[in-house]
Amino acid sequence: MSLNLANPVWVPVKALLCRTIRRRRIFTATAITSLADKGEKDESELLVVVGGGAAGVYGAIRAKTLSPDLRVLVIEKGSFLSKVKISGGGRCNVTNGHCNDTINLAGHYPRGHKELKGSFFYTHGPADTMSWFSEHGVPLKTEDDGRVFPVSDNSLSVVDCLLNEANIRGVRLERGKSVLAASIKPDGKFLVKVGKQSADTSESIEATYLLIATGSSQKGHSLATKFGHSIVDPVPSLFTFKINDPLLTELAGISFSKVQAKLKLDNPCPDLSNLVQIGPMLVTHWGLSGPVILRLSAWGARYLFSSKYKGHLIVDFIPDINIETAKSVLKEHKLQFSKHKVSNSYPPQFGLVNRFWRYILDREGSSKDTLWASLSNNSLSSISDLLKHCTFQVTGKGQYKDEFVTAGGVPLSETMESKLVPNLFFAGEVLNVDGVTGGFNFQNAWSGGYIAGTNIGELASSSRISSKERKVTIGL
Numbered sequence: 001m002s003l004n005l006a007n008p009v010w011v012p013v014k015a016l017l018c019r020t021i022r023r024r025r026i027f028t029a030t031a032i033t034s035l036a037d038k039g040e041k042d043e044s045e046l047l048v049v050v051g052g053g054a055a056g057v058y059g060a061i062r063a064k065t066l067s068p069d070l071r072v073l074v075i076e077k078g079s080f081l082s083k084v085k086i087s088g089g090g091r092c093n094v095t096n097g098h099c100n101d102t103i104n105l106a107g108h109y110p111r112g113h114k115e116l117k118g119s120f121f122y123t124h125g126p127a128d129t130m131s132w133f134s135e136h137g138v139p140l141k142t143e144d145d146g147r148v149f150p151v152s153d154n155s156l157s158v159v160d161c162l163l164n165e166a167n168i169r170g171v172r173l174e175r176g177k178s179v180l181a182a183s184i185k186p187d188g189k190f191l192v193k194v195g196k197q198s199a200d201t202s203e204s205i206e207a208t209y210l211l212i213a214t215g216s217s218q219k220g221h222s223l224a225t226k227f228g229h230s231i232v233d234p235v236p237s238l239f240t241f242k243i244n245d246p247l248l249t250e251l252a253g254i255s256f257s258k259v260q261a262k263l264k265l266d267n268p269c270p271d272l273s274n275l276v277q278i279g280p281m282l283v284t285h286w287g288l289s290g291p292v293i294l295r296l297s298a299w300g301a302r303y304l305f306s307s308k309y310k311g312h313l314i315v316d317f318i319p320d321i322n323i324e325t326a327k328s329v330l331k332e333h334k335l336q337f338s339k340h341k342v343s344n345s346y347p348p349q350f351g352l353v354n355r356f357w358r359y360i361l362d363r364e365g366s367s368k369d370t371l372w373a374s375l376s377n378n379s380l381s382s383i384s385d386l387l388k389h390c391t392f393q394v395t396g397k398g399q400y401k402d403e404f405v406t407a408g409g410v411p412l413s414e415t416m417e418s419k420l421v422p423n424l425f426f427a428g429e430v431l432n433v434d435g436v437t438g439g440f441n442f443q444n445a446w447s448g449g450y451i452a453g454t455n456i457g458e459l460a461s462s463s464r465i466s467s468k469e470r471k472v473t474i475g476l
Contacts (some may be wrong), residue, residue, distance in 0.1 A: 034318040044069050045460050047190050050179045050223065053078025054084050054442055055428030056213035057162050057171075059456075063209075066167040066457025069464055072171045074206070075077035075194060077178045081159045083215070087442070088147075092155035095446065096127040096439035100147030101465045108440045110237070110274070110299045112433035115412040124450040126443055136161050144399035147293075147439050158415060182210060182223055182251055188422060208463075209456045211425045213449065218405040220430040224410050232432045234408030237301040238294050239308030240398035243287035247362055248392070251355055252285045260319040261292045263300050264342060274299035278319060288313070294437045297397070300435075304397070313392045318350050326350075326384040334372045334380070342375060343368035350387065360386050405434050405441055410446075417455055425452040 049056045052074050064072045079085075084092055099105040102125060106116040130140055130148060137150040138161045150157040161412035166173060174194070180202055181193040190210045195202030214220025221231045257313055263275040277299070296313075297304065304311070318326060333347045346357045361368060364382045366375065409432040420425035427448035435441045 016043065030118055035287060044071055044254040045205070045463060046071045046073065047157055047209040047211060047460070048179070048190070048207040049211045049213060050182075050207060050210065051214040051217070051428070051430075052078075052173065052175070053215050053428060054081065054162075054214060054445035055449040055452075056211065057081060057449070058446055059211055059213060059396060059425075059427050059453035060171045061162070061165050061169055061458075062450050062453025063211075063460070064166075064171050064453075065459040066454065066461035067464070068170070070457065070460040071170075073174060073207075074166070075174045075177060077176070077197075077219075080173060080175060081162060084162075084442075085159050085431055087155060088149060090155050091149045091153045092158045093439040093442065094131045094140060094148045094150065094158060095443045096146045097126060097142035097148045098128065099440075100125065103353065105443075108438070109433060109435045109444070110301065111232075111407050112412060112431075112444070116433070120451070121443075121447055123454075124234045124447045126439075128450075129443060129446045131300060132446075133158065133161065136165055145438065166398045178219065178222065182226065183423065184227070188287055190423075191401075209423045209425070209459070211427060211452050211456065213427045213445075213452075216409070217430075219450045220426075221409065224426070224430070225318060227418065227424060229410050229414050232411055233410045234406040235301055235305040236397065236399075236404075237298045237407040237434050238437060239297045240284060240289040241287045241293055241297070241392075241394045242309075242396035242398055243313075243392045244395045245287075245392060247359055248283060248287070249285060251283045251359055252453075254356055255290065256281045256317060257351070258319060260316040261296055261314075262312065262314045263296050263304075263311060265300070265303050265307040267303065267307045273304075281315070284398075287394075288392065289398070291437055298405075298407075298434065298436045308399045311392065311394045313394055315390045315392065317352070317356075317387050321327040321349065323384050323388045326387055327380060330379075330380045330383060338371065338373035340372055341368065342366055342370050342372055345372065360390075363390070379412055394401060405429065407434050408432055408446050417452070423456075423459070425456060427452040 015220070037223065038205070047060070047070055049060045049072065056074055057080065058071045060074050063070060087093055093305070099108065103117055103120040105121050105125065106113045109116055133140060140148050141151050142148050177194050177196055179192055180195055180197070183191050185191050190207040192205045192207050192210065193202050194205055212223055213218050216234055224230060238323050257280055258278065259281045260276065260278045275296065277292045277295045279295065280286060280290045281292045282290035321329070329347045329349050337345045342361060343358055346352065358368060360383060363386055364379060366379055398435065406429065409430050410426050411432050415426045415431060429443045431448065433444050435444055
């Protein structure tokens with residue numbers, strides 16, 4: 001098999017930058033220039049990026065922007081930017097616009113919150129990401145909860161922008177092949193073996209720089225270990241909770257704008273502070289979901305894994321009302337609506353829907369036909385306790401498909417430029433970094449890709465200047 005780029009194959013991608021009446025096509029390369037096929041030796045350096053996701057493509061663009069003479073190849077087994085395309089329900093939650101302070105921003109990363117408090121987001125944070133996309137033809141909007149989306153509400157706006165910019169800069173994109181292996185040559189360069197997993201043939205490429213941005217793929221972890229890096233075993237993060245409660249299942253579709261949820265697991269946890277979260281929650285056909293559950297799953301990812309995803313969830317459905325006030329509200333309602341059935345009348349201060357109120361009554365054991373006048377003080381206390389401390393048994397996890405993330409990967413202590421191998425870089429989810437839902441995982445990708453691309457671009461530029469100076473000296 002030959003990756004002959006003397007006559008590259010081209011495929012069209014949508015053009016965002018064309019504003020003519022008749023729509024034009026902009027094209028991006030899908031083949032690698034084989035060094036063996038060139039008639040003369042190309043002295044420019046080569047960066048190979050393993051992985052065509054957000055971090056890999058963004059890093060490739062940045063490196064090529066700083067060092068235009070650097071040859072940049074991005075190798076992707078599947079489709080480029082596939083997670084970007086499906087994220088946010090097809091809208092793409094680009095970043096979060098409510099966390100401009102780097103300390104506060106780092107606090108949204110269960111893995112990485114300590115290490116990322118330094119220069120990481122200061123170098124390229126959410127404001128920088130938003131500026132970059134806006135300047136490259138993708139206007140953005142910030143929603144009330146801080147999530148940032150393209151004004152188009154279409155993830156293809158982001159995908160097309162990145163692919164077009166890569167094309168304009170001269171980044172070569174190779175789709176449908178994998179990096180099968182990589183090693184270090186005696187001269188310090190990388191020998192990268194590229195091909196299809198199922199094919200018998202492959203081609204080796206010599207690269208000066210290697211950027212591994214493979215997301216949660218085992219391939220990236222395998223390459224990292226070949227270079228001597230350790231791997232924190234990956235486990236799922238950002239998922240929903242399965243709840244064994246037939247009565248709750250009947251409430252599928254009901255949402256709560258604000259609850260406080262506390263997770264208690266069978267195995268003891270050393271840090272319980274982040275296993276209490278406040279936010280919106282949704283009842284599903286299999287259990288509970290919504291931002292508050294996803295955040296709990298992220299902070300408790302490793303604990304939940306070791307507990308085999310079993311434990312208890314205690315939910316406060318009226319977090320802004322203390323239990324004594326809740327009892328007083330119920331007593332006042334009893335006096336005012338004594339002749340009404342408890343199933344048809346309930347305090348509006350609680351902000352509940354009728355179906356859920358009846359669920360609480362079922363849990364408490366009160367008959368739907370009971371009149372408010374017949375409710376005992378013990379029943380009022382029990383209802384208050386349920387509203388403030390409603391316990392659910394977690395029996396397993398669901399999958400949050402649009403934003404599926406893993407906890408684990410290459411430790412940050414060994415990266416971002418490898419501390420073991422010169423000119424080896426990592427970015428994105430291949431690292432042991434993961435954020436809660438709300439645009440934070442993409443921000444990690446943009447920041448990591450930008451930093452890696454900057455370092456590579458500056459190294460390549462310095463190397464080229466040194467090479468020119470050597471030639472001048474020899475000429476003299």
